[in-house]
Amino acid sequence: MTDQWVTFAKLGTADLVRLAGEIDLANAPEIGREIVRQTGRAGAVVIDLTAVSFLDSAGVRLLDALVGDLDDQGTPIRLVVGETGAARMTLQLCAFRDDLLATDLDRAADELGG
Amino acid sequence: MTENGGGGPEVTHDLRVPWEEDPGDLYEHAPCGYLTMLPDGTIVKVNETFLAWTGYARAELIGQRRFRDLLSAGDKIYYETHYAPLLSMQNDVHELAFDLIRADGERLPILVNSVLGRDDAGLPRVIRTTILNATERRGYEKELLAARRAAEASERRVRVLQQIVADLAAAPTAAEAADAIVRAPGPAFGAASATVWLAQADRDQLAAVAGTDSAALTDAPVPRDSSRAIAEVARRGDLHVIGSLAEAEQHFPELADTMRRTARAAVVLLPLTAASADDPGAAEVLGVLGFDFATPRELTDSELRVVRLLGHQAGQALDRARLYDDARRREERATFLADTTRALEVLPRLMPRARTLVERMVPRVARWAAVRLQVGPAGLLAEAGEPAPEPHRLADRVAEVLLSGQAQLTDDKEPDGGCAVLPLVANGRVFGTLALRPPLGRRTATAEVAFLRDLADRAALALENARLYEQERAIARTLQRSLLAGDLPADPRFAVETHYQAAAQDLEVGGDWFDAFLITPDKLAVVVGDVVGRGIDAATTMGQLRSAIRALASAEAGPARLLERLDRFVERVESARMATVAYAEIDLAANEMTYACAGHLPPLLAEPGESPRYLLDARSGAIGSRAGRQARIEDRIHLPSGSRLLLYTDGLIERRNRRIDAGFELLARTYAGKRDSPLPGLTASLADMLVGPEHADDVCLLCLSLGTERRLERTIGADPVQIALLRKDLRGWLVAHGVDDESTQAVLLASSEAVANSIEHGYRADPLGVVEIVATVSPEAIQVRVADTGVWIAPNARGARGRGLQLIRQVMDDVTFDHDDGTTVTMRRLRRGARE
Numbered sequence: 030m031t032d033q034w035v036t037f038a039k040l041g042t043a044d045l046v047r048l049a050g051e052i053d054l055a056n057a058p059e060i061g062r063e064i065v066r067q068t069g070r071a072g073a074v075v076i077d078l079t080a081v082s083f084l085d086s087a088g089v090r091l092l093d094a095l096v097g098d099l100d101d102q103g104t105p106i107r108l109v110v111g112e113t114g115a116a117r118m119t120l121q122l123c124a125f126r127d128d129l130l131a132t133d134l135d136r137a138a139d140e141l142g143g
Numbered sequence: 144m145t146e147n148g149g150g151g152p153e154v155t156h157d158l159r160v161p162w163e164e165d166p167g168d169l170y171e172h173a174p175c176g177y178l179t180m181l182p183d184g185t186i187v188k189v190n191e192t193f194l195a196w197t198g199y200a201r202a203e204l205i206g207q208r209r210f211r212d213l214l215s216a217g218d219k220i221y222y223e224t225h226y227a228p229l230l231s232m233q234n235d236v237h238e239l240a241f242d243l244i245r246a247d248g249e250r251l252p253i254l255v256n257s258v259l260g261r262d263d264a265g266l267p268r269v270i271r272t273t274i275l276n277a278t279e280r281r282g283y284e285k286e287l288l289a290a291r292r293a294a295e296a297s298e299r300r301v302r303v304l305q306q307i308v309a310d311l312a313a314a315p316t317a318a319e320a321a322d323a324i325v326r327a328p329g330p331a332f333g334a335a336s337a338t339v340w341l342a343q344a345d346r347d348q349l350a351a352v353a354g355t356d357s358a359a360l361t362d363a364p365v366p367r368d369s370s371r372a373i374a375e376v377a378r379r380g381d382l383h384v385i386g387s388l389a390e391a392e393q394h395f396p397e398l399a400d401t402m403r404r405t406a407r408a409a410v411v412l413l414p415l416t417a418a419s420a421d422d423p424g425a426a427e428v429l430g431v432l433g434f435d436f437a438t439p440r441e442l443t444d445s446e447l448r449v450v451r452l453l454g455h456q457a458g459q460a461l462d463r464a465r466l467y468d469d470a471r472r473r474e475e476r477a478t479f480l481a482d483t484t485r486a487l488e489v490l491p492r493l494m495p496r497a498r499t500l501v502e503r504m505v506p507r508v509a510r511w512a513a514v515r516l517q518v519g520p521a522g523l524l525a526e527a528g529e530p531a532p533e534p535h536r537l538a539d540r541v542a543e544v545l546l547s548g549q550a551q552l553t554d555d556k557e558p559d560g561g562c563a564v565l566p567l568v569a570n571g572r573v574f575g576t577l578a579l580r581p582p583l584g585r586r587t588a589t590a591e592v593a594f595l596r597d598l599a600d601r602a603a604l605a606l607e608n609a610r611l612y613e614q615e616r617a618i619a620r621t622l623q624r625s626l627l628a629g630d631l632p633a634d635p636r637f638a639v640e641t642h643y644q645a646a647a648q649d650l651e652v653g654g655d656w657f658d659a660f661l662i663t664p665d666k667l668a669v670v671v672g673d674v675v676g677r678g679i680d681a682a683t684t685m686g687q688l689r690s691a692i693r694a695l696a697s698a699e700a701g702p703a704r705l706l707e708r709l710d711r712f713v714e715r716v717e718s719a720r721m722a723t724v725a726y727a728e729i730d731l732a733a734n735e736m737t738y739a740c741a742g743h744l745p746p747l748l749a750e751p752g753e754s755p756r757y758l759l760d761a762r763s764g765a766i767g768s769r770a771g772r773q774a775r776i777e778d779r780i781h782l783p784s785g786s787r788l789l790l791y792t793d794g795l796i797e798r799r800n801r802r803i804d805a806g807f808e809l810l811a812r813t814y815a816g817k818r819d820s821p822l823p824g825l826t827a828s829l830a831d832m833l834v835g836p837e838h839a840d841d842v843c844l845l846c847l848s849l850g851t852e853r854r855l856e857r858t859i860g861a862d863p864v865q866i867a868l869l870r871k872d873l874r875g876w877l878v879a880h881g882v883d884d885e886s887t888q889a890v891l892l893a894s895s896e897a898v899a900n901s902i903e904h905g906y907r908a909d910p911l912g913v914v915e916i917v918a919t920v921s922p923e924a925i926q927v928r929v930a931d932t933g934v935w936i937a938p939n940a941r942g943a944r945g946r947g948l949q950l951i952r953q954v955m956d957d958v959t960f961d962h963d964d965g966t967t968v969t970m971r972r973l974r975r976g977a978r979e
Contacts, residue, residue, distance in 0.1 A: 055863035
């Protein structure tokens with residue numbers, strides 16, 4: 030029942046995870062499990078947060094854990110957050126690495142491809 | 144000496160015969176045998192007549208044999224026990240019957256007269272015996288005896304037959320008739336065992352259904368065209384008497400095997416016949432009675448007559464029972480069809496109907512039954528009983544029937560006929576199949592074809608109706624959803640929360656609706672209404688009425704005038720008559736509300752700091768009502784900022800087991816208890832608390848929260864899901880106060896983190912805890928206070944909580960924690976103008 034918050038697709042060779050709506054304490058753990066289940070063997074992962082209207086520290090925890098796991102596996106990952114928006118605000122406040130963040134999907138795909 | 148006074152010659156001594164009568168010759172050739180014996184029976188003198196009768200030579204007897212030596216074994220005893228004592232006592236015996244064994248071993252029946260001569264001392268000296276040949280007389284006696292025995296046997300047979308006929312007359316079923324028939328051969332003919340086979344017309348075979356010896360009953364049915372003796376008898380309709388094993392071996396080897404195995408010496412096979420239904424002149428074989436004997440047995444003519452009679456009587460009884468069976472089966476079938484049709488009618492929905500159909504069929508008319516319908520992308524399958532047929536074979540046959548529309552009743556490729564597949568046809572289209580396996584040992588699908596076709600026709604009709612019902616239901620639901628889903632106006636000056644809950648039971652959609660729209664930029668209309676009836680008609684009518692209200696509402700008219708126009712509207716749209724409506728117009732500039740209720744339940748208003756109250760003025764009859772108050776009236780009240788108005792339909796408070804005033808009280812109490820709850824989710828939780836999931840009626844609610852509270856005070860439970868609802872409420876409140884987007888994001892994040900902290904950590908062990916949120920806004924700053932009564936746990940700087948609290952500090956300008964009696968976080972963020 031996480032379909033309203035998370036959907037999966039392919040972006041070139043990378044797995045594309047689209048998040049939408051409000052991500053908070055109530056749904057973050059479930060969404061995290063779903064992402065891990067779907068992207069376990071991905072060669073690269075792009076997480077699109079442009080449609081996220083709210084992101085709290087539970088969401089940050091989820092992304093932090095995902096990035097950590099993928100880094101350990103050597104899987105490239107990008108978080109697409111757009112120019113403005115709730116997700117960008119929260120992630121910037123939490124000082125996520127600049128190399129993780131991309132402003133649009135094409136750029137993220139290019140970076141992973143290159 | 145005789146004296147004769149008549150005219151004839153007076154005879155005083157022997158007449159002289161005209162030839163020389165030699166006494167010796169007289170002795171030797173007398174018409175009877177003479178024996179002279181010593182007292183111990185030793186023969187001392189015998190005449191020629193005796194020797195001629197017995198075939199002995201004189202020398203073999205005289206001095207060699209005693210009389211008793213010549214007697215049969217049984218007669219020797221008789222001689223000792225009767226003859227000798229009697230003779231000794233009476234000195235003579237008369238006409239004692241003996242069987243004398245002749246020299247050639249044959250018996251000679253004789254009558255014996257003896258006289259015992261004694262000497263002067265009275266001691267036995269000589270026995271003189273005459274022997275009469277009793278061959279003919281004894282034969283006659285035997286005949287008499289045999290005749291009597293035959294008469295007795297005949298009488299016994301007649302008695303047995305009479306009993307059987309009485310039993311047969313009382314046997315209502317073929318099985319009971321067979322039970323009566325099988326009891327006859329034992330007492331009537333002394334048969335060792337008997338079995339009845341009945342012809343199964345639809346299967347063209349004979350099955351053993353009754354037997355005195357249960358072993359025969361386990362045998363497989365005998366095909367009518369086989370070479371077995373039973374089949375032969377059934378085909379020819381003739382009585383067969385197999386008098387010996389040799390005879391059986393010659394004609395029926397299988398029967399000979401059985402006879403050897405069961406140690407039988409003779410078998411009688413009797414066809415049980417009745418006048419044929421098709422041709423009254425011809426006899427129809429309905430069964431075969433077989434009985435057998437342990438010893439060789441021939442049947443007399445009279446026995447054969449009785450046997451044939453038994454065959455006719457039994458045949459007639461079977462014929463009668465067959466008619467009874469048919470009549471009873473027809474009645475059962477008719478009852479089954481009627482009951483099934485009724486049982487299906489009470490279930491309007493498709494799947495329950497299909498399931499009920501197959502469950503009723505098993506086991507009464509089938510071992511296994513399945514309904515397949517071509518509805519929806521996946522189709523529908525309802526199945527009951529076992530064993531199911533082989534799936535691929537079944538799939539092939541189902542496909543064939545769907546294509547051809549022709550029933551397939553038997554399947555030669557499978558044992559016991561496999562399964563029958565019948566098409567389900569509606570409006571000339573095959574839309575599914577009914578498949579079944581007939582019960583074991585019962586009539587085949589072919590024999591029941593009329594019944595099965597009838598069943599399939601009725602099932603098709605019931606299932607097609609249910610399918611149409613489902614279709615209409617789906618359309619009605621879709622229509623209703625699309626009508627209710629219309630965008631509600633969004634405005635910082637008010638918020639609208641709605642909830643629609645369909646009836647839990649399998650009822651059609653109701654005609655409840657809600658609506659909210661802006662008549663002018665400053666005038667908001669809210670409506671909740673209820674159309675009479677259910678289903679697609681109610682949904683369409685609801686749509687028309689909803690559109691009519693939107694069209695008729697105007698800046699000048701007001702609620703009373705609008706209701707009058709609706710009254711005229713229903714003159715043209717009759718299905719909308721008697722609809723009820725609660726309608727209110729809110730002047731957002733003046734904070735005034737004008738409302739009217741047309742036969743609808745009163746709105747419930749909660750003003751800040753007051754108990755909720757029902758608005759009981761401005762009431763008039765339902766739309767188009769002739770009995771209700773016709774004059775449409777309205778009422779105008781002031782609505783302070785922060786008021787919440789609840790409109791609802793009767794499903795919310797009406798319960799079958801609760802008085803309506805109790806419902807009103809409960810709603811007011813529940814509503815009051817939720818005054819501080821965030822508006823988002825309020826209507827859903829009211830419906831949940833008042834009616835629960837198992838409600839019998841549709842429920843429709845609309846809650847309007849008016850104006851902007853200066854202080855936002857909310858209380859939420861310790862449930863993470865509630866944070867989103869609070870955020871929605873808070874976002875609307877912040878927007879209404881003109882707070883800029885960045886600050887709104889910041890306050891929402893900080894508030895969420897603070898509440899999450901309370902729920903996740905403060906109430907870690909207390910799921911029933913509550914979190915209080917108070918937000919205030921001033922031209923300079925936004926302040927939010929989040930308070931819980933849980934346990935404060937100092938955050939670990941590296942841990943997850945650290946990040947939440949850090950976020951709060953980052954986005955808010957001033958944050959204080961107070962840990963007296965739980966935790967209170969007070970956070971303040973300067974507004975844009977004040978920040979720079």
